[in-house]
Amino acid sequence: MGSDSHNQIPVIDFSTSSTELDRGTEEWYSLCKRVREACENYGCFEIVYDKIPLQLKAETFSMIRPLFNLPVETKKKNVNPKPFHGYYEKTPIAPLYESFGIDDSSNYESFRSFTELMWPNGHDQFCNTVVTMVKKLDELKEMIEMMILDSYGLGEKLNSIIECKTHLRVTKYDASPSGEYANGLPPHTDKLVSTILCDDQVSALEVETKDGQWVKCSLSPTSYVFIVGDLLMAWSNGRMHSLKHRAMMSGEKDRYSLGAFSSPVEGTIIKAEKELVDKEHPRILKDFDFKDFSRFAFTKEGSAIDSEMQVFAYAGIST
Ligand SMILES: O=C(O)CCC(=O)C(=O)O
Numbered sequence: 001m002g003s004d005s006h007n008q009i010p011v012i013d014f015s016t017s018s019t020e021l022d023r024g025t026e027e028w029y030s031l032c033k034r035v036r037e038a039c040e041n042y043g044c045f046e047i048v049y050d051k052i053p054l055q056l057k058a059e060t061f062s063m064i065r066p067l068f069n070l071p072v073e074t075k076k077k078n079v080n081p082k083p084f085h086g087y088y089e090k091t092p093i094a095p096l097y098e099s100f101g102i103d104d105s106s107n108y109e110s111f112r113s114f115t116e117l118m119w120p121n122g123h124d125q126f127c128n129t130v131v132t133m134v135k136k137l138d139e140l141k142e143m144i145e146m147m148i149l150d151s152y153g154l155g156e157k158l159n160s161i162i163e164c165k166t167h168l169r170v171t172k173y174d175a176s177p178s179g180e181y182a183n184g185l186p187p188h189t190d191k192l193v194s195t196i197l198c199d200d201q202v203s204a205l206e207v208e209t210k211d212g213q214w215v216k217c218s219l220s221p222t223s224y225v226f227i228v229g230d231l232l233m234a235w236s237n238g239r240m241h242s243l244k245h246r247a248m249m250s251g252e253k254d255r256y257s258l259g260a261f262s263s264p265v266e267g268t269i270i271k272a273e274k275e276l277v278d279k280e281h282p283r284i285l286k287d288f289d290f291k292d293f294s295r296f297a298f299t300k301e302g303s304a305i306d307s308e309m310q311v312f313a314y315a316g317i318s319t
């Protein structure tokens with residue numbers, strides 16, 4: 001079934017043309033409230049944000065396109081022991097989908113290691129441009145995280161939700177044969193904390209609302225999507241909604257997207273924030289190691305379970 005174009009995800013404008021978004025101001029708290037409502041009711045929102053220069057974004061996309069034209073044996077050098085963290089080639093389940101994953105990608109040195117695997121003689125422009133873009137996405141993510149903490153009254157107590165590094169995933173979707181509506185990436189919830197996505201204005205992202213409708217997200221050059229992943233849902237003790245989403249291709253153009261995933265540092269145990277557990281919101285999950293959970297999600301047993309139910313199958317508390 002196609003998407004319902006009458007429905008829309010919340011759009012929150014973070015543009016700061018005249019004023020800065022200062023923490024503690026009335027404007028700040030009104031945004032905190034809207035961010036929390038969007039994450040609880042939809043599991044996502046569109047961000048209008050003018051602090052990332054359009055030129056930088058355009059340059060980033062022009063830098064990542066040639067990655068996909070490298071020889072397949074070069075692309076396969078992008079390996080990562082964590083499941084779904086390295087190069088992902090086309091498969092019968094997702095024949096239009098191909099992606100690379102780069103750990104700790106706002107760190108120049110780790111990004112350079114990836115760059116040198118792809119271009120052994122180095123590629124400074126690629127490295128500088130993409131790292132600059134990821135740092136901008138990190139700033140945006142930090143602001144959203146602070147808003148989430150303030151929205152629950154936790155901003156004085158905590159500096160971050162879960163200590164994370166940014167895992168970057170760059171994706172190419174081939175145009176579907178004869179432009180028909182076709183699966184780019186099957187429905188899933190993200191297995192990490194949160195994701196900020198942007199694309200090259202070829203729309204394909206669709207998100208599922210809580211009442212089961214699929215809604216298409218057509219992004220403008222200044223917009224981004226914030227997505228609640230399974231681990232943010234777990235941290236919030238189920239108050240925030242882990243978003244089911246997919247990519248559906250149509251039309252003649254290939255599509256490129258960029259996802260900045262907040263990935264917990266090694267050894268992180270995911271726990272519901274204790275202030276978010278009370279009589280009205282009893283604990284829904286046991287504490288778990290995020291790496292064991294993501295491994296489980298990609299086992300035969302785990303992948304047979306609906307994506308949004310995997311975390312409950314792994315760590316759910318039966319009542
Ligand atoms: O390309 C997109 O818009 C979605 C990508 C996505 O959902 C993912 O990589 O988890």
Ligand SMILES: [Fe+2]
Nearest residue numbers: 188189190245
């Ligand atoms: Fe996703």
